[in-house]
Amino acid sequence: MALKQHTDANLRYQQQVDNSRNYVLPFIQQEMPDLKGLRVMEIGCGEGGVLTPFLETGCYCVGVDLFPERIALANGFLKQYVDNGQLKLIAKNIYDVDFMGEFKNSFDLIILKDAIEHIPEQHKLIAYLKDLLTVRGQVYFGFPPWYMPHGGHQQICQNKVISMLPWIHVLPRPVYRGLLRMAGEHPSTIQELMELVDTGITIERFEKIAKEANYHITKKKYYLINPIYKYKFNLQPREQFGFMKSIPFVRNFFTTCMYYLIKPNN
Template sequence: MLEFHTDYKRYFDIQLENARRSVIPFIEQGKPLKPGMQLLEIGCGQGSLLRAFAEKGLQCVGVEMYPLWLEKANEWLQPELQSGQVRLISSNIYDVNPEQDLGTLFDVIVLKDVIEHIHDQPKLIAWMKTFLKPDGVIFFAFPPWYMPYGGHQQVLHGWLGKTPYWHLLPMPVFKWLLKTNGHKPDDLVEIKETGISIERFERILQQSGYRKVKEQQWLINPVYEYKFGWKPKKQWGLVNALPFLRNFFTTCSYYLVAAQR
C-alpha cells in the first residue's frame, strides 16, 4: 500500500477520480452543486478534490499546512490557479483568519481524510459554522479509528504496514514497535492521539449544533477500487446497527451535515 502514498501523481489521479465518482455524487444527493458556488477544502493536500469541484464550476479555496503537498498542488492545478478558480492558502486551519484570509462564506466545506488528524476536533467543528453560509453543508470522510488500518499504518514499510489492528495496542507498545522496526513514530502517534470513532464523531456533531443531512458507512472504501481493484460496498445494515462494533468493520465514513437553524 505504501506505493500509493509515495507515487504522488498517481495518488493525485486516484483521489481525483474518486472525487468525481464517489464524493461529489454523495454531496449532490443532499446539496446540488451549481457553478459559482463557494467551496473551502480544509487539508486540501495535492489538490485533487479542488480540481474535481472546479470542473463543476465552483470557486474553490484550499487550506494546506504541509509544504510538499502545496508544492504539488501549485504544480498540478496551474490552469485553475491561473484562471482564479482555485486559491491556495499555506496555513494550519487554526491560524487562518476567516475575514482576512477566506474573505467569504462557503456553500460547501470539505474535510476528506482530515478530521482524524485534527487536534481539538470539537473546537474546529464548532468553529466552522462561522464561515458556512446559512444553507451551507460540510462533507466529512474519515476512517474510523478502530477499523483494520485506522492508525494509517499502511504508509509504513515492512510487516507493520500490512498488519491490521496493531495500532490499538497501548501507546508504550505502539511506540516500541515503531522504534524497533526502524520507523519514526511522530506522525502515527498523532493519529493515535486524534483518531476518532463513528460514535464520538456523531456526539461532537450533536454537541456542536449540527444535523446530519446524509450518512454512509462503507464496508469497502470507494477509493479501494482504484488502489486495489475492490468494488465499493456499503456497510451491511445489521453491522451498521451495532454501535461501536461497527467501527471494526467500517473502512470509511461519509457524512454531509448542516448547522441547526
C-alpha cells in the first residue's frame, strides 16, 4: 500500500516542512539555539522540505542529492532562496573531489534525515563528514532503527497486506525476497528493499560507528512513535519510555525513530 506522499511530490514536500519545523529544528536548537547565519548542508535533501525551516530562520544552506529530478523539484519549491543566494542545490556525489575542494570545513551543521539507513559504507561516510565541518560543527541524524516494525521500509510496497506486516524485513534474505515476489512487488521495489537489508542500521551500530570515527554524542532522542507517522498513519508522535531506552538491542524493536547530534572530538 504505497502511501500518497510516495507519488505526490508537493504533499511530500509539505510534510517534510512540517516535520522539520516541529521536530527536527527544535531538537537541533536545544544544542544550537541561535541558527541565524549558520551554514547548513543536507545530504539527501530531496525536495528540500527539511531545509525550508532553516532557511526561514536565516541559515545559508546547501542541499545535495544524487537524483537530478529531485533537485529540480527543490529548485521549484525553494526558488526564492536560490534566487537570493541563500540556498545552493546540487545534484552530485559528495565524494567527488571537487565537492570537498569547494566545501572543506564549510558547515556548522550537516543534516541526514532518513538517509543514513540507505547509504552503504556508513563508517566511511561518518568519518568523511568531519572534513566538511567547521570547528564548532555538528551532524544531525534521524533514522528508523533496523529492527523496528517497519525498519525495512516495507510500507512502500503496493500489496496492502505486505506493506502493513511488521518485522518481515528481518526474515532470512531468501524468505523475505520470496515473500515480496509472491506478493507481486515490482522488481525495482524488491531491489530497493533488499538493498536496505544491507544498509539498515541499529542504535548500537550507529553509536559504535560514531565512537570509532572519534565523535561524541551531544544529544539524542528516542521515539516510540516516529513523528512522520502523523502523516503516514495518523498517529501522534510519542517519545520512548525511559525503561525501554535503557535496554540494549531490545529497544531497536520498539523504537521507531532516533534523533542524534554528534560532534567530532577535538
